Amino acid sequence: MNENVNIKAITRLNAVSSFIKKASDSYHDKDEFIINVNVCIQELRNVTFILQGQKKEIESFSSWYEKCWRPTLKEDKILNWLCESRTKIVHYSDLEFYSYISISVHDTYLSPPIFSEIINPSISNHEI
Numbered sequence: 052m053n054e055n056v057n058i059k060a061i062t063r064l065n066a067v068s069s070f071i072k073k074a075s076d077s078y079h080d081k082d083e084f085i086i087n088v089n090v091c092i093q094e095l096r097n098v099t100f101i102l103q104g105q106k107k108e109i110e111s112f113s114s115w116y117e118k119c120w121r122p123t124l125k126e127d128k129i130l131n132w133l134c135e136s137r138t139k140i141v142h143y144s145d146l147e148f149y150s151y152i153s154i155s156v157h158d159t160y161l162s163p164p165i166f167s168e169i170i171n172p173s174i175s176n177h178e179i
C-alpha cells in the first residue's frame with residue numbers, strides 16, 4: 052500500500068479514537084457528547100473515502116474492497132446505522148440524544164422481576 056494512503060488512513064483512525072474518548076468523557080454533557088459522536092461518525096466515513104479516493108495506489112483494491120468487503124459491510128446492521136447516521140449528520144441534523152437504563156429487581160434469580168423500569172441515565176443514584 053502506498054505509504055501516503057496508509058498515513059492518511061491511520062491519522063483519521065487516530066482522530067476517531069480521540070473522539071470516542073471525548074464522547075465517553077463528555078457523556079453527561081449532552082451537547083458536547085453529541086458533537087463528539089457526530090464528528091467520530093464523520094471521521095469513520097472519511098477513512099473509507101480516503102481509501103476509495105486512493106484506490107489506484109492500493110494494489111488489488113477492487114478485488115479486495117469492492118468484491119469482498121463492500122458486500123460484507125452492507126450486511127452489517129451497525130455499519131448501516133453508522134452510514135445512515137452520517138448522512139443525517141451531514142445533510143439534515145444532529146443525532147438525537149437517546150439513552151436509557153433498564154432496571155429490574157428480582158426477589159430470586161429464578162423469578163420474574165418484581166419491579167422493572169426504564170429511566171433516564173442522567174438522574175442520580177439517590178433519585179433512582
